[in-house]
Amino acid sequence: MGRGLDLKTDVAVLTATLVDVPSVSREEKPLADLIEQALQGHPHLTVDRDGDAVVARTNLGRAERVVLAGHIDTVPIADNVPSRLEGDVLWGCGTSDMKAGVAVQLKLASALEAPNRDLTFVFYDAEEIAAEFNGLKRLVEHHPDWLAGDFAVLMEPTGGRVDGGCQGTLRVRVETTGRRAHSARSWLGENAIHKAAPILARLAAYEPRRVEIDGLTYPEGLNAVMIEGGHAGNVIPDTCAVTVNYRFSPDQSEAEALERVRGVFDGFDVVLTDSAPGALPGLSHPAAAAFVAAIGTAPAAKEAWTDVARFSALGIPAVNYGPGDPTLAHTREEHVEVGAIREAERKLTAWLTS
Numbered sequence: 001m002g003r004g005l006d007l008k009t010d011v012a013v014l015t016a017t018l019v020d021v022p023s024v025s026r027e028e029k030p031l032a033d034l035i036e037q038a039l040q041g042h043p044h045l046t047v048d049r050d051g052d053a054v055v056a057r058t059n060l061g062r063a064e065r066v067v068l069a070g071h072i073d074t075v076p077i078a079d080n081v082p083s084r085l086e087g088d089v090l091w092g093c094g095t096s097d098m099k100a101g102v103a104v105q106l107k108l109a110s111a112l113e114a115p116n117r118d119l120t121f122v123f124y125d126a127e128e129i130a131a132e133f134n135g136l137k138r139l140v141e142h143h144p145d146w147l148a149g150d151f152a153v154l155m156e157p158t159g160g161r162v163d164g165g166c167q168g169t170l171r172v173r174v175e176t177t178g179r180r181a182h183s184a185r186s187w188l189g190e191n192a193i194h195k196a197a198p199i200l201a202r203l204a205a206y207e208p209r210r211v212e213i214d215g216l217t218y219p220e221g222l223n224a225v226m227i228e229g230g231h232a233g234n235v236i237p238d239t240c241a242v243t244v245n246y247r248f249s250p251d252q253s254e255a256e257a258l259e260r261v262r263g264v265f266d267g268f269d270v271v272l273t274d275s276a277p278g279a280l281p282g283l284s285h286p287a288a289a290a291f292v293a294a295i296g297t298a299p300a301a302k303e304a305w306t307d308v309a310r311f312s313a314l315g316i317p318a319v320n321y322g323p324g325d326p327t328l329a330h331t332r333e334e335h336v337e338v339g340a341i342r343e344a345e346r347k348l349t350a351w352l353t354s
Contacts, residue, residue, distance in 0.1 A: 005038040007110035011345045012090060012338040015103040018072075019083040019092040025073040026133070028052040028125040032072060035123050038106065044113045045121075048146060052125035053135040055146045056109050058118050064287055065118040066352070067152040067316065069136065069307070070102045071127030078332040088338045095336040096324030101155030104323065104345045108352065115352040117287070120149055127307065131276070136307050144314060151287035152311040153348075157324030160340055162295050163302035164216050164281025164319050166309055168248045170257055171225075173241040174199050175269040180231070180238040189236035193229045196240045200224065202264055203244070211249035214283040216301040218249040222264065243273070247305075250278030250312075279309040282317020294351035295321065 005017060023031040032052040039047045045056040052072075074094035083092030090100075102123060109121045124135030131137060139147060176196050181189025208220040222244065229240030244265075248257040254275045262270050282288050283299060292299050299319070302308070308318035323340040 005034050005106065007038050007106055011103050011107050011341050014106060015095065015100045015336070015341055016083045016085065016090055016092070018099040018103055019081060019090075019094050022077060022081055023073050023094070024076050025126050025129040028073050032123070032125065035072065035106070039109060039121075042110060045109060048143070050139060050142055051135060053139055054123045055139070055143075056121045057146070058115065060114065060118050062116065062118040064151070065120060065149040066287060067120040067122060067147060067149040067311065068105050068108065068155060069122035069124065069152060070098050070105055070155040070322070071125065071135070071307075072099075072102055072123050073125050073128050074099070075128050075330045080332060080334060085338075089335050090338055091333075091335040093334060096157045096326070096334050097329035098156055098322060098324065100324050100336045100341045101157065101322035101344070104341065104348060105155060107345055108348055112349070112352055116354065117352060119352065120147065122147065134307070136310050140310055140314065147311070147314060147316075149316050151282070151285055151291070152308065152316050152318035153291065154306055154308045154311070154318060154320050155322035156306055156320045157322045157326045157329060158320050159325050160295075160323060160343060161297045162292050162299040162319050162321050164214060164283055164299050165250050165279040165312070166302040166306045166320070167218060167220075167304060168250060168252065168254060168257055168276060168278030168309070169245065169305045170248070170254060170261070170275040171243060171245050171273045172258075172261055173243055173271045173273055174265050175239070175241045175271060178236065178238045178240075181236040183234045183236055186236050189238070192237045192240040196227065196229070196242055199242045199265065199268060206264060209249065211251050213249070213251055213301075214281045216281055216283070216299060218301045219303065220249055221245075221247040222261070248278060250280045253277065276305055277309050277313060278305070279312030279318055281319060283319075285317045288317055288319065291319065291351055294354070295347055
């Protein structure tokens, strides 16, 4: 798209322009190029790039620095590009998740030459695929100084409310072993699948915690998400594994969460396969309190894992906030209300200029 991005246009029009530049994960370069070029024309911003992640910062010597971050990639297109506008609704891949939020970031970066806080705008790649490719993860590893700040807002779609922090998540395989035999002579074997019955019983009996932090309630969940076992229709299985996902409150570290899971399955072999920390909401921080007040809606706990955890790991309190309905993310029917995009721009502008 040779004409570039017009950052002075209406934020909904800018959202449509972003949607019309395909940026499926690992194919973000054209959009990253446009974002970098558009931001470089602003003398109040310092612009840096790592791969297909672009970071723009003000350096005004303010007492606080706020980071606003958003990913520029989308899931594969489902016959929903180019965008289309029907009344007050903009349809298309990435409209909700999360090019509307990115458009708001770009508008703020362009327009706020003298904000009340120093600002860092992070536009990063590969959020929608495996964590090893995540552009924010890469920035944390390569350029943590670019991400320094006192408070961060991840502009994932939240329906216009503030979602504080995020849950942690881990997965384990709870394994059983037996003895293989012909099913016609089952008494000669030990059925590993049968031995998994107590695992499922413990899961069914488990009462998940509900943890309150900063006035937000984080409901936990411990669930079987996969079960593997068996070799053939006439063989007594000698191995079985139940994959269990624990969504845990951010009051626990990953190590503490794993110990809790091991306690539930005491007596079984428990193998950790994947883990990511949660993030505390940090709503007691003055910048966070001012942000919640500016948005004007009651905050809620984020009932999922998001990249706010990466900011939390850097010691930066972070929340999720953005236009768009998160339940529409990744759907063929993905869309966003134009009014919601403009409202997000208006509220963030007020917060950063009042």
